[in-house]
Amino acid sequence: MGHTILIIYIAIINLYGILIMYLDKKRSIKGQWRIPESRFFITALLLGSLGILLGMKLFRHKTKHWYFKYGIPAIMVVQITLYFFLKNNNWL
Numbered sequence: 340m341g342h343t344i345l346i347i348y349i350a351i352i353n354l355y356g357i358l359i360m361y362l363d364k365k366r367s368i369k370g371q372w373r374i375p376e377s378r379f380f381i382t383a384l385l386l387g388s389l390g391i392l393l394g395m396k397l398f399r400h401k402t403k404h405w406y407f408k409y410g411i412p413a414i415m416v417v418q419i420t421l422y423f424f425l426k427n428n429n430w431l
Contacts, residue, residue: 353390356382360394388415
C-alpha cells in the first residue's frame with residue numbers, strides 16, 4: 340500500500356512539474372505574470388525533477404539558465420542515488 344501511494348504521488352508531482360513549465364512558457368510568450376523560479380526548484384526537490392526536466396525539454400523553457408540546465412539534472416541524480424542507496428540497504 341505504501342509503495343502504491345508513493346508511486347501515485349511521484350506521478351502527480353511530475354505531471355504538476357510538466358504543467359507549470361507549460362503554463363510559465365505560455366505566460367512568457369504573452370508577457371503575463373510568471374511562475375516564480377523557486378516553485379520549479381521546490382517541485383523538483385519534492386520528487387518532481389523528472390517532470391520539470393521533461394517540461395524544459397518539451398517546451399524549450401528555462402534551458403538557457405545554467406542553474407536550471409545543471410541544477411534540475413543534479414537534483415534528479417541525487418534523488419536516484421538516494422533511492423538506490425535506500426533500496427540496497429532494505430530501507431524501502
